Amino acid sequence: MRRADRLFQLMQILRARRLTRGALLAERLGVSLRTVYRDIADLQASGMPIVGEAGVGYALSERCDLPPLLFSREELVAL
Numbered sequence: 001m002r003r004a005d006r007l008f009q010l011m012q013i014l015r016a017r018r019l020t021r022g023a024l025l026a027e028r029l030g031v032s033l034r035t036v037y038r039d040i041a042d043l044q045a046s047g048m049p050i051v052g053e054a055g056v057g058y059a060l061s062e063r064c065d066l067p068p069l070l071f072s073r074e075e076l077v078a079l
Contacts, residue, residue, distance in 0.1 A: 010039055014050065019057040
């Protein structure tokens with residue numbers, strides 16, 4: 001799995017649950033616990049609202065959704 005795909009999947013898992021332990025994230029993503037810790041740190045550094053710590057678990061501190069994309073008729077034709 002590409003790193004970008006893994007980071008996206010990680011955010012999807014965090015969106016679906018309140019508090020998620022690192023071991024569960026590692027199991028679901030098929031990576032080591034150390035990789036999960038690095039990915040969480042990278043997401044936090046990029047501004048994602050992830051709170052928590054190793055051994056306790058991780059959660060989103062606020063709702064983090066993408067707004068719906070609305071295109072005009074001309075934009076849809078162009079796409």
